[in-house]
Amino acid sequence: MTTELPVLAPPRVAHRGRGTTFVLLAALFFSTSGTLGKSVMSAGVTPQQVAAARIALAGVVLLAGVALVAPRKLRVRRAELPVLAGYGLLGVAGVQLLYFVAAGRIPVGIAILLEFVSPVLIALWVRFVRRHRLPRAVWGGIALAMAGLALVAQVWEGVTLDGLGLLAGFGAALCSAGYFLLGERAVAGIDPLGLVTWGMVIGAVAISFVAPPWTWPAGLLDVPVGFGAWHPPVWLLLTLLVLVATVLAYVCGISALRHLPASVASVLGLVEPVITTAAAWVLLGEELAWPQLLGSVILLGGAYVVQRNSEVLTR
Secondary structure, X not given: OOOOOXXXXXXXXXXXXXXXXXXXXXXXXXXXXXXXXXXXXXXXXXXHHHHHHHHHHHHHHHHHHHHHHOHXXXXXXXXXXXXXXXXXXXXXXXXXXXXXXXXXXXXXXXXXXXXXOHHHHHXXXXXXXXXXXOOHHHHHHHHHHHHHHXXXXXXXXXXXXXXXXXXXXXXXXXXXXXXXXXXXXXXXXXXXXXXXXXXXXXXXXXXXXXXXXXXXXXXXXXXXXXEOOEOOEHHHHHHHHHHHHHHHHHHHHHXXXXXXXXXXXXXXXXXXXXXXXXXXXXXXXXXXXXXXXXXXXXXXXXXXXXXXXXXXXXX
16 A cells, blocks of 8 residues: 555654564464464365455454453544555455465465565665665665575475466565555554454455355364364364464564564564474474575574664664
């Protein structure tokens, strides 16, 4: 979303460590969505239905919980509605939907890599739109992180250049960048919990046009599916997908933007594919190849370089 809104620097709280912790927790929680979602889909639920159910149910949980416990956090000024709408459409619905479209037409490794190009897009936005000169170390850290991500995703295997798939992948990257940039701006005036709640509700309404609730296969909820050494029912995995991989993940992710700029948080979030790969290894039996192990080290090194320079970006 590139609506002509004044570029205002959100208030910064000098808690870089707290922000880093929130980002890493968000990455941990988000990383569970891959294994949980894949197991749910193995029962016959489509990717679009999984994404729609995930967002819609998370929106219901958040809206009911926040309205009951802290209704004041749901207050939003009229001037903040455009940013809030953009966050819900791009950062919630757009990322989920476009990623699934991309993964269905091109190799998953390429789809993941394209989505996580967002730190580069954010750095370009900060440099050329906000006119904030970035230290060379930040660019170097981004380059290391992207190189490590390419190794983790093993992008050289089975490359298929499908035009629509590539376009959807880049669209997911744009939406992911919007998640960080719009979220960074919005938390200046909206409580993080209220922002995530309304963003989830807006995203749920948008994605319901793709997979309406009445099309969800309720008859599959009791079907047991493989999840590591266990065979839990679909409803249990879907519950974890909603509460852990969505509600907790988004709340931690948006809370981090009160302590770190988007250019830093987005790069630190690149540890998510590493955690996802490790979880798939343990729970789904997908072994790690040596290039993925090397890529994990390089990726974490790049994220550390950017994190070390976050004080320069927040001045």
